[in-house]
Amino acid sequence: MPFADLPTWPPGLRTRIAPTPSGLLHAGNGASFLLAWQAARAAGGDVLLRIDDLDAERVRPEYIADIFGTLGWLGIHPDRGPADAADFDAHWSQRLRIPRYLELVDRLRSGGHLYACGCSRKDIASRGATEGYDGHCRLRGLSFDAPEVAWRLRIPEGTTAQWTEWAHGRRSLDLARAMGDPVVRQRDGRPAYQVASLADDNDFGITFVVRGEDLLPSTACQLYIASLLELPDPGAATFMHHPLLRDAGGEKLAKSRGAGSLRALREAGEGPEGIHRLAEDLLRACGAGRIS
DSSP states (O other): OOGGGOTTSOTTOEEEEOOOOSSOOBHHHHHHHHHHHHHHHHHTOEEEEOOOOOOGGGOOHHHHHHHHHHHHHHTOOOSBSOSSHHHIIIIIOGGGGHHHHHHHHHHHHHTTOEEEEOOOHHHHHHTTOOSSOOOTTTTTOOOTTSTTOEEEEOOOTTOEEEEEETTTEEEEEEHHHHOOOOEEEOTTSOBOHHHHHHHHHHHTTOOEEEEEGGGHHHHHHHHHHHHHHTOSSTTOSEEEEEOOOBOTTSOBOOGGGTOOBHHHHHHTTOOSHHHHHHHHHHHHHHTTTTOO
């Protein structure tokens, strides 16, 4: 069923496409972008292009260029955001918003919601932690001003988040079980993803968020942070968590694992029709039981 024929889009929704320029984009990225784009077109809404470049060490100019090349190839023309790489660098890079992100981090600290953590990833792995953080530094009382410490958000036992899931109504997640205390300020002093993503969605008025189902814990975490900061209507957005595309071995497609790039398809003269079909498949999976 075409996007426009579905009756459940929030009217005038405002959504975003938020690629990370840490590698060449793959089919899963493209299908997710199309979900957001076509939802906005069906609902008479708009799309923001937001490029998440906080992880500066992994950003490359060719990855930025690939984002614009991919969007053009897919037929996506965002209503807001950078027009090209130069515009992005001058006006839209997340590095320009770091003071805003750190303002929110400082508010979390002032509210008593953070603690300092001196653990490296190697330290955490050596203690046998397989998912998230094991809480080692929760009660150590390390100074926030000590060198080489990260700042973590304390998530109390029993903390849950609720939101509206497109086509399925209210959904909830036990955040304390799904995610260990996340880092909100990194060891080098930079703000972390959870705060930056929340700040951008809040400040740019995003009301419809399309993301993979692997980011369910991030959705819950960001809604929890929003509630702590008393940001406007933190639970007012609608979310669409789509299934992940997987390779022949059952692993999710990932740039870090060398998933086939959309640039290679473009350079081979392929059209985007296959990615459009994948987006339709994801739409049907998200609306199972509501789409005939």
